[in-house]
Amino acid sequence: MFEFFLGPVTLCAPGSTNGTDDREGLPPDWHEVIGTAGDQFRDAFTRTCLYLVLGAADVSEALTDGGTRSDDTVVIGTEYGNTAALARLQRHAAEKGKLLSAQYFPNATSSSASAFVNLRIGATGRNMTINAGVLTPVVALWQALSALERGRSDVSRLLVGDVYAPEAVADARLDTPDAPCRDGVAHAFLRTGTDLTAEFDFGAADTPRPSPRPGTRPGLMRTVCKAVAHGTDAGDAAPVAFAERNSAFVTRAFLDLVHTLEPAERAVLECHAPDGRHATVTVTRRHANSTDRESQ
Amino acid sequence: MNQGAARVFITGVGIISPAGAGAAPFWDDVCAGRSRFVELPPLYAGMKPGILGGRVPREARETALAEVDAVTRERPRDASLFAEFAALEALRDAGLVPGDPALRTAVVCVGSSDGQAEALEDVVAGRRGIAETGGFSSYSIAQGVARTVGAAGPAYLLQSTCASANVALSCALEMLRAGVADTAVVGGCDPYSEKNIIGFNTLQAIGSTPCKPFTKSRRYVTPSEGAGMFVLQTERALRPDATPYAEVLATAVSNDASHPTAPDREGVAACHRRSLEEAGLKADDIDVIFAHGTGSRANDTIEGGIFAERYPRAAVTAIKSTIGHLMGAAGAAGAVAACLSLRHRLVPPTAVDPDDVELDLNLVTGAPLALPGLRHVQNNAFGFGGNNAISIFRSVS
Numbered sequence: 001m002f003e004f005f006l007g008p009v010t011l012c013a014p015g016s017t018n019g020t021d022d023r024e025g026l027p028p029d030w031h032e033v034i035g036t037a038g039d040q041f042r043d044a045f046t047r048t049c050l051y052l053v054l055g056a057a058d059v060s061e062a063l064t065d066g067g068t069r070s071d072d073t074v075v076i077g078t079e080y081g082n083t084a085a086l087a088r089l090q091r092h093a094a095e096k097g098k099l100l101s102a103q104y105f106p107n108a109t110s111s112s113a114s115a116f117v118n119l120r121i122g123a124t125g126r127n128m129t130i131n132a133g134v135l136t137p138v139v140a141l142w143q144a145l146s147a148l149e150r151g152r153s154d155v156s157r158l159l160v161g162d163v164y165a166p167e168a169v170a171d172a173r174l175d176t177p178d179a180p181c182r183d184g185v186a187h188a189f190l191r192t193g194t195d196l197t198a199e200f201d202f203g204a205a206d207t208p209r210p211s212p213r214p215g216t217r218p219g220l221m222r223t224v225c226k227a228v229a230h231g232t233d234a235g236d237a238a239p240v241a242f243a244e245r246n247s248a249f250v251t252r253a254f255l256d257l258v259h260t261l262e263p264a265e266r267a268v269l270e271c272h273a274p275d276g277r278h279a280t281v282t283v284t285r286r287h288a289n290s291t292d293r294e295s296q
Numbered sequence: 297m298n299q300g301a302a303r304v305f306i307t308g309v310g311i312i313s314p315a316g317a318g319a320a321p322f323w324d325d326v327c328a329g330r331s332r333f334v335e336l337p338p339l340y341a342g343m344k345p346g347i348l349g350g351r352v353p354r355e356a357r358e359t360a361l362a363e364v365d366a367v368t369r370e371r372p373r374d375a376s377l378f379a380e381f382a383a384l385e386a387l388r389d390a391g392l393v394p395g396d397p398a399l400r401t402a403v404v405c406v407g408s409s410d411g412q413a414e415a416l417e418d419v420v421a422g423r424r425g426i427a428e429t430g431g432f433s434s435y436s437i438a439q440g441v442a443r444t445v446g447a448a449g450p451a452y453l454l455q456s457t458c459a460s461a462n463v464a465l466s467c468a469l470e471m472l473r474a475g476v477a478d479t480a481v482v483g484g485c486d487p488y489s490e491k492n493i494i495g496f497n498t499l500q501a502i503g504s505t506p507c508k509p510f511t512k513s514r515r516y517v518t519p520s521e522g523a524g525m526f527v528l529q530t531e532r533a534l535r536p537d538a539t540p541y542a543e544v545l546a547t548a549v550s551n552d553a554s555h556p557t558a559p560d561r562e563g564v565a566a567c568h569r570r571s572l573e574e575a576g577l578k579a580d581d582i583d584v585i586f587a588h589g590t591g592s593r594a595n596d597t598i599e600g601g602i603f604a605e606r607y608p609r610a611a612v613t614a615i616k617s618t619i620g621h622l623m624g625a626a627g628a629a630g631a632v633a634a635c636l637s638l639r640h641r642l643v644p645p646t647a648v649d650p651d652d653v654e655l656d657l658n659l660v661t662g663a664p665l666a667l668p669g670l671r672h673v674q675n676n677a678f679g680f681g682g683n684n685a686i687s688i689f690r691s692v693s
Contacts, residue, residue: 069553079433081455086491087420093494094421097341105495106556106680110409110434110455115681118551124563126549127683128463132452133435139452146470167419170426171433202476204401204448275439279450 002145002200005193008056009255011248012048013184027051041107042116043085045163045185049076049113052187053121053157070155072123073147074114077130077140077160077247078185080168082112087167117157125153134220134273136160137251138281142200148192155192161185161248172245175274176220184248188255196258196283203278221272222250226257227282228265239270254281261285302473302530305540305692308390309632310382310483313522313619314350317359318385322629323636326615327664329647333506333518333620339490343497346504350520350620351488352378365444371430373412374487376440378523378625383441383481390527391535395446398533402447403480405468406438406525407460409624409679411453413489441481441525449477457679458588459549460484461524461627462687466547468528478533483525484628492623493519499557507591507621509614510600510659511652514591520620524628526635541635542673542689546574552682559678561598567684568602571674575688581672582610582688584643586630588676589614590621595678600655610674611667613660617647627677631687634673638691641670 015025027033034050053074089108093100106112111129118127126147132139137160144156162168163183172181226237237257242250254269261267263285272278311318314332315325325332336349352360352374360381361369368376384394392398415429430436434453442451450471456463461484468480496502496519507518528544548571552563572579585607587599591614603612615633622629637643643665650661675687 074551079435083416083432086416089495090417090420090491093340093342100340100342100494100498102498102500105498108491108495109457109680110411111457111681111683112556114456115551115556115683118553118682119556122553124551124553124566126466127456127551128467128549129455130452130467131433131435131438131455132450133433133439135450135452139450143467143470146474149474150470167416167426167432170419171431174427174431200476202401202450275443277448277451 002149002198003194004145004148004198005191005195006255006258007189007191009186009188009252009259010052010056011184011186011252012052013182015183041103043082043107045082045084046107046113046116048163048185049117049159050120052159052185053117056187056189069122069124071125071153072121073125073144073153073156074117074123074127075130075140075144075156075158076114077136078162079131079133079136080162080164081110081129082108083168084165085112087165134222135271135277135279137247138200138269138271138279141281144190145198148190156190158188158190159185160251162246176245179220179243179245181245184246186248186252194286196285199282201280220274223270224250224254224257225268226265227268258283304469304472304528304530304544305534306526306542306544306635307529307538307540308386308527309541309635310385310389311522311524311629311632312352312356312360312378312381313622313629314352314520315619316353317356317381319632319636322632326618326633326644327642329618329645331506331618331647336493339494347502348504348506348518350518352521368440373415373430375408375412375437375485378487379406379437379441379485379525380444382483382523382525383445386481386525386527387445392527394444398479399445399447401449401477403449403468403471403477404438404442404447404451405454405464405480405482406441407454407456407464407484407624408434408437408486409455409457409460410486410489410492411437413487413491417490437485445481447481456683456685457681458623458626459677459679459683459685460624462547462677462685463549465631465687466549466685469544469547472528472530478530480528481525482528483523484625485523486521486623486625488521501592507616508648509587509589509591509617509646510596510654510657511648512654513652514593514596517590517592518616518620520622522622522629523625524632526631540692542638543692545688545690546571547685547687548574549685552684554682557680558594559598560682563682564598564678564684565602567686568606571686571688577672577688579606580609582607582674583667583670584637584673585610585612586634586673586675587612587614588678589616591616599676600657603657604655611643611658611660611665613643614646615644627675627685630675630677634675634689638670638673638689641668642666
């Protein structure tokens with residue numbers, strides 16, 4: 001069991017970029033927050049992650065641009081991460097030949113978003129980019145909280161989601177052809193504390209899975225629900241199902257629910273993968289409510 | 297710092313590399329200082345011919361194909377092929393078989409920088425359709441390893457550039473110590489990636505002379521491919537007749553937060569301090585260091601400087617001089633070599649001219665160094681993006 005304090009939870013879902021730089025519905029302060037330097041090299045996923053962490057920097061001990069360093073942990077849970085930048089490097093090499101800039105490559109690794117997040121906020125703690133498929137939100141949260149529990153960091157930054165390149169959409173349709181791929185990344189600020197406890201259960205792929213709840217499709221199931229006591233589902237909060245591919249939305253919904261918990265209430269996130277693996281995290285509020293919540 | 301109660305051991309290792317399929321040819325090559333680098337074909341107009349790289353030989357690939365299951369054989373992707381072969385070898389080495397009850401709830405955690413590279417690259421280049429490739433989601437690598445070994449617990453892939461395998465080890469270690477499972481199948485894999493070769497070429501980091509770590513004449517990284525996997529087990533999961541290679545004392549993970557590609561001396565030094573702190577050791581306790589040792593000017597200057605200043609007693613070796621830089625699997629190759637060193641009490645050499653060594657290092661060159669009293673081995677892996685991860689293993693005998 002982990003103990004922690006949950007800070008602001010934010011979501012950036014600016015509308016489909018389709019892997020290009022043509023973005024609709026960007027937050028009005030987008031360029032003000034992340035700047036424009038390097039935009040020809042960094043992709044939409046990196047920029048979205050930067051927007052979220054820099055927008056929340058006022059509550060971090062780390063300052064932007066590496067002015068002050070912290071031991072913050074950064075965990076990014078994503079299925080396709082920087083795919084757009086990887087594909088662009090390959091295409092531009094074919095097009096530009098000897099004129100290909102060396103600045104593409106640092107932006108075109110599978111963990112470039114994490115690298116630039118760490119760099120911009122001066123976070124020197126653990127950092128990792130995790131892909132656990134449908135279970136990504138639970139596994140990423142586990143690693144973020146483990147860093148706090150083991151005393152490796154006082155703060156963990158959790159980013160979960162995807163901004164889909166066209167190739168990523170095609171890949172996602174191979175095993176979940178009906179699940180929509182909507183762009184979005186959720187960000188949560190986790191800190192050492194005793195307000196909340198988190199209990200995790202990782203179910204084996206060969207154990208019976210519960211029947212899909214109404215509104216969910218077989219094979220890919222994530223639900224969020226509120227409960228008042230162990231073993232009892234909440235009366236007014238039937239499980240809410242999320243059938244879309246992107247983990248960002250269920251992560252944001254779950255952590256928003258955590259913010260509403262009264263003492264002894266629990267929020268439960270369940271993830272079931274098509275291969276039978278499943279994972280559950282149950283967060284219980286111990287003490288006074290935290291209302292530190294915002295939305296973007 | 298709370299390290300958790302469970303002691304965790306490495307009970308089996310497996311590897312596929314330019315040396316061939318299996319730990320035996322790998323150990324033979326690194327002990328002999330024998331490299332098998334080949335010239336890589338130019339991939340775009342900005343790349344000259346003659347650039348050296350390490351490739352998994354065709355015979356080794358065929359050996360791997362014969363061992364993996366029908367699902368992988370039907371549409372083989374190199375990252376999965378390499379990782380699944382290495383995992384099967386590690387299982388056998390640990391005295392386990394796929395589907396063993398000890399593996400049922402096992403954690404599977406694989407580190408990779410380039411993942412299913414050729415699938416994505418073929419799609420981008422228009423050479424194959426996405427369905428024909430089998431897909432490029434990196435999760436499919438961990439999923440394939442889990443299916444291959446019969447592990448039904450949490451399976452996930454870690455991406456932290458060339459530190460990926462050590463970060464994967466760290467994440468799995470945390471889960472075992474927290475009681476999520478008693479067994480984990482862990483490691484790293486990376487295939488030949490066009491995107492990666494192009495990227496390194498734009499940085500002028502690869503070339504026609506082989507990797508020569510810690511030498512005055514070092515110039516280039518020699519990119520390579522392969523996978524290394526190992527079986528981790530908690531003390532209570534050990535079989536009565538088990539003879540573990542090592543106890544895993546620590547795997548520290550940190551970030552420089554300094555520069556997208558260049559390493560930072562203070563950041564790398566901080567990771568060294570963290571690993572010693574987590575292991576409860578001092579620098580003088582370290583007998584052998586498997587260096588990251590890429591052969592680049594920047595890495596070796598910083599890493600070698602730290603060794604010279606803080607680890608004057610430790611024997612240092614850099615196996616990239618022999619097998620090249622396995623990218624996200626580099627830390628796994630180092631971990632397999634560290635385990636074999638502990639088993640054989642032998643430190644493989646760095647395949648460089650001893651007269652060319654730049655710093656005042658205790659760099660092992662020439663013949664393997666016998667260390668009968670070998671106790672603590674450190675394994676370094678660093679990567680672009682300021683990623684640092686250092687493991688420390690202890691002899692169990």
